[in-house]
Amino acid sequence: MIPPSQLTPPPLGPGTTPPLLEAVPRRSFLKFSGLGAVGVVLASAGCRxxxxxxxxxxxxxxxxxxxLNYAFALEQLEGAFYEKVTAGFYAGASAMEKDLLTDIRNDEIAHREWFRDVLTLKKVPKLEFDFSSINFTDRRSVLTTARTFEDLGVSAYNGAGQLLALSPxxxxxxxxxxxxxxHAATIRNLLSFGSFADSDVADANGLDVVRTPPQVMALADKYFVTKVKVDELPTH
Structure with missing residues (x-):
């Protein structure tokens, strides 16, 4: 997890103030990953x-x-969820749990803002989410949802990574x-210690779950008010 002290705010456009920017500064991934030029290429691409x-x-x-926009949509979902979790922790949350969930929030915001930066002008808009099925005052409801999102996120990257053509x-x-x-391992252990690599996420070969974009969006769809279509993405 990225500690808040190591995060640096991104360059902002006129009148732009990302959520939690002052409270949660972040590292500029473009600066350290060397992807700034690639972002410029994407900005000038003919995609819409x-x-x-x-x-x-x-x-x-x-x-x-x-x-990348598919991943950006999922990072928006996770970022919005953890922002809500940490805005008012569930009843009985320990100091350790608050620290861990805050660290996870910081990471998810950093991921989200990296995608926002690298996609420049050709990105999905700010999305709306429906968290009405989650009881944010209840520990099990929050942590079970966090486990679902983290497991889903891992399987989404496992499935989408092979589709990327540009190695950076x-x-x-x-x-x-x-x-x-x-994150997933941490949340799983908060719910049930030792469950960080149970058979529902790691197979007999020690490999994690892989899901295609349509499979991921089918599971995440109920949380999206703004629906995200991934029908045109390659499958292999």
């Missing part, structure tokens, strides 16, 4: 992000830009998924 206002649906399109993005996705897996 299509939003149907009537159905409140966003189609991410295809190729690397679409895969694949390398960075690998760094993100390793952090997501640390």
């Amino acid at each position: 992000i299509n939003k149907d206002e009537e159905t409140n649906t966003v189609n991410v399109g295809k190729h690397d830009l679409a895969i 993005f694949l390398n960075h996705a690998g760094k993100i998924v390793s952090v997501e897996a640390r």
Whole structure:
């Protein structure tokens, strides 16, 4: 997890104030990953992000830009969830749990803002989410949902990484998924100690679950008010 002291705010456009920017500064991934130039290439690419206002649906399109936007949508979901969790912790949350969930929030915001930076002008808009099925005052409800999101995120990166054509993005996705897996293990142990690598997430070969974008979005769909279509993404 990335400690708050190591996070640095991103460069901002006029009038732009990302959520929690002052409270949770972050490291500029573009600066350290060398992906700034690639982001410029994507910004000038002929791809479009299509939003149907009537159905409140966003189609991410295809190729690397679409895969990154798919990941960006999932990071928006996780970031929004942990922002809500840490805005008012569930009853009985211990100091350790508050620290861990705050650290995870910081990481998810850093991931989200990295995608926002590298995608520049060709990105999905800020999405709306429905968390009405979650009881944020109840420990089990919050941690069970966190486990679902983290496990889903790991399987999503496992499934999408093989679809990326540009190696710098694949390398960075690998760094993100390793952090997501640390989150998943932490949350799982908070719910049931020793469950960090149970058979529902790791098979007999020691390999984690892999899900395709359609499989991931089918499971996450109920939390998205703005629906995200991934139908045009490659499958292999």
